[in-house]
Amino acid sequence: MKKEASFSTKGNRADLGPLTINRLLPNQYANKVGPFVFLDYVAPAIKDTITENGMGAHPHRGIATLTYILQGEEEHFDSAGNYAKIHSGGVQWMKAGTGIVHDGNLNYDSETDSKMVHGFQFWINLPAKNKTESPAHIAIQANEVPKKALAYESGWIKVIVGNYEKLSSIIPNYSQQFLYHIHLEAGKQFTIQMADKIEVAAFLPTNSVILNDTEFEAGEFVEFSRNAGEIEIKNTSEKAIDILFFGGEEYAEPIVAEGPFVMNSSGEIADAYRDFYAGKYGEIKSTKKN
Template sequence: MLPNRYANKVGPFVFLDYVRPAFKETITKNGMGAHPHRGIATLTYILQGEVEHFDSAGNEAIIHSGGAQWMKAGNGIIHDENLNYDSQTESKFIQGFQFWINLPATNKAEKPAHIAVQAGEIPKKEFPNESGWLKVIVGSYEDLSSKIPNYSKQFLYHIQLKAGAQFPVAMESKTEVAAFLPIQNVVLNDTEFQAGEFIEFDKAPGEIEINNTSLITVDVLLFGGEEYTEPVVAEGPFVMNSQTEIATAYRDFYAGKYGEIKLTAQK
């Protein structure tokens, strides 16, 4: 969903991949394929299912439905993920998102890090009259703050509204913000958008009014932050500030400087 023909980035977010709801009948033991990253933080948010993470820095974790995993690639890491249905529930469906969050140049040189956040640890604001809620996956909202580190002003909200409900979100000036509608149509600022659409807003201060005019519950992902003003050069799994840094990222990877994944237990 990002980048696309309208936008290459939204705040620090430079990539969004959406795993549409899919039925998965069996649990698999193999990952999706070990691969490197450098210069970014990856964020996996799983709505249905579970995600197993393992990387060359020795991090291993499993998150379940509603949880998130954040990995700072920093100066280079190899990681793999295994996406399955949630072993803690009866649901056999998987659905989720992966974002890439661009790091400031100074943080691109730091050591990798990893944080797993289970569903119950994600801050949540309940709306009046049980009309819906807002989850803070990244950043802050009012007095709620995510456990995921911020290297710039950034946010990722998952907003759910019951039938007939509406909710305004105030945005500061010069904030880059976009919305993604996973499954249902939603009215944003008096305009109806279709399920699966990516919507980018202007940088003027004001409110984004989310209105559910349907008879079913709707979900909206709202994300963005302050503009990333440093040069952005992306190639493959690397996002750096110059073509020279991209070449160095590949050279270090092929030289084995990112390490290798060593699991503590047999998958």
């Protein structure tokens, strides 16, 4: 049985220098999809200049941030002393836990000739028991992301978060969650199964695609019903397309979000601000690896 689309939207646009950012989640229809409570999409853009000293240090508590770079180079540094640089196809994951300050640079990939930048940032809401844990960080380069070829030379699937068949991401699962990147060749199709009560959304970065017999445009965020079923992806165009699927089990605990903090009560939000202004999240000592 095919899952029905609940809604689709294109989000809100903001410009940051040469970059165009589309805020896709939260949106007018939904505040979350499984544990995912935030999604910013950095549309493909040419960036000629190099940012070296960070784009703006800021705190987080109660979530894990996840940056997935399709093209470009992302540099991460934080108040826990973590530093990493990923290149096109890589992933940065940071558990804010009890509180952290982080910053980073988004530039073109120094390992290629392309000046293009293109990627995503997600926030993954942590269960209450994990919001009190210490911060942590994981950097994954493109060749370390689990990947599998699809049947009939149809394309491939990458597992950024969660599991798919025998593929498993090294990013921790605090609840049932997934983030898949599917690449589908011209004229091909692929069907993915979703279990009952699983929240799932799709995002189409740059090309239109047919999902369960309905055509959606490039730039659309599509959420589906929670009933068990399949999502059939058809690429009827003459070039390959990419699509992201993400979601998981419903986050059942209360959610209170304000600024960079996502907690379970207003009191916890107040605590998050108080601890930040008291300096308990620490400070970034250096923006470069020693």
